Amino acid sequence: MTIVKICGITTLDDARMAAEAGADMLGFNFFKRSARYIEPAAARTLCVALRAELGAECPLLVGVFVNDLVSRVSLTMEQVGLNFAQLSGDESFEMLRELRGIAFKAIRPRNTAEALEDTRYYGQFALTDPRIPSILLDAYKAGEYGGTGEQAADAIALEVKAATPRLMLAGGLTPDNVAARIAAVQPWGVDVASGVEGDQPGRKDPAKVKAFIEAAMEVD
Secondary structure (H helix, E strand, C coil): CCEEEECCCCCHHHHHHHHHHCCCEEEEECCCCCCCECCHHHHHHHHHHHHHHHHHHCCEEEEEECCCCHHHHHHHHHHHCCCEEEECCCCCHHHHHHCCCCEEEEECCCCHHHHHHHHHHHHCCCCCCCCCCCEEECCCCCCCCCCCCCCCCHHHHHHHHHHCCCEEEECCCCCCCHHHHHHHHCCCEEEECHHHECCCCCCECHHHHHHHHHHHHCCC
């Protein structure tokens, strides 16, 4: 069954709703330039409350970081109480190595050759934990670090999938196209942010979240 991550969570109501809809992971964006940025203190309050409500049924909680220091990532992880970190910037594999055991890399390759190079480069320290992706593939857009609504080409996604054990596919996914994308690529998991929002970035539309998860789960 395809793993589903709902990213860019900013409120407890949205976190609770996504969890109840069947999300396996929730993402919290700590990149200040993001429209979905959440302060670490607010994220901690949210995560503590969510775990208190859901207990063992709580989804995995993932922090999204962009070009941050290892010390800041580690501190935020500890303060907020996150399970894993997603590195979505231009981080080196040395940083991934330092955070080995808690971090995975998101890549935004411009073409197939770059995708394979990035997968090999970061794959040296990909997590072995079966609950988390070994690589997250997002679409390339100059100057942006995800959340653009753009799609990665199927050809790129298929090459990365063949080169890594657990591919999480992101970029331009919506309730209307996620089933077709899963059928075409057969990723380990899918990640969505803007595709399940209304007019306000960071606020999730309950109907879209429910439809997205149902569509993702129905693909054999």
